[in-house]
Amino acid sequence: MIRGAIRLALAGAGISYAIDRLLAEQSKHAEPEPIRSLIVIDAPIDRVWAALAVVEDQPRWMTEMKAIRMLDEGPIGVGTRAEADVRMFGMTVTDPVTITEFDPPTRYAISHDGTFTGRGVITLEAGADGTTTIVRWEEVLIPPLLPHLGALAMTPALSAIFQADLGRFKELVETGFVGD
DSSP states (O other), rough: OOHHHHHHHHHHHHHHHHHHHHHHHHHOOOOOOOOOEEESSSSSSHHHHHTTTTTGGGHOOOEEEEEEEEEEEEETTTTTTEEEEEETEEEEEEEEEEEEEEEEEEEEEEEESSSSSSEEEEEEEEEETOOOOOEEEEEEEEEEEHHHHHHHHHHHHHHHOOOOOOOHHHHHHHHTTTTT
């Protein structure tokens, strides 16, 4: 029984590795496609940016982020580092991040520098009349094992999670519970 389970596990690992290599070859070893989310918030861009730029408040709307610790003192900007405790798929990992772009009030980007590598960027665009803001979020997360297969497998769940996060962010901004 145990030998059969071991053989099955080894066969599964071999097949998974082969699929990951095939996906890597098909993508010419490029990073996985970003997970894209979008929402329109009924608030002007400056108010949305004010909420987004409060990094310490991100666990209020990113439910998978359980805590965040700023590693650098002073104002937030390019090069600022933080660590987040993130729980997804039953695993908790520490996600060290570095802010790579900070362009008020339109662009905020980070690099993921831990077990899961990658990048994220949130862009804000004022709506036509200035009373709304279009929020676009692109995230690339690359798992440490079987990166291409893992990213492909995670995408549907993460897409739903990130869209729900934006929905919570929208609610918090529109009700005045963040960014004021």
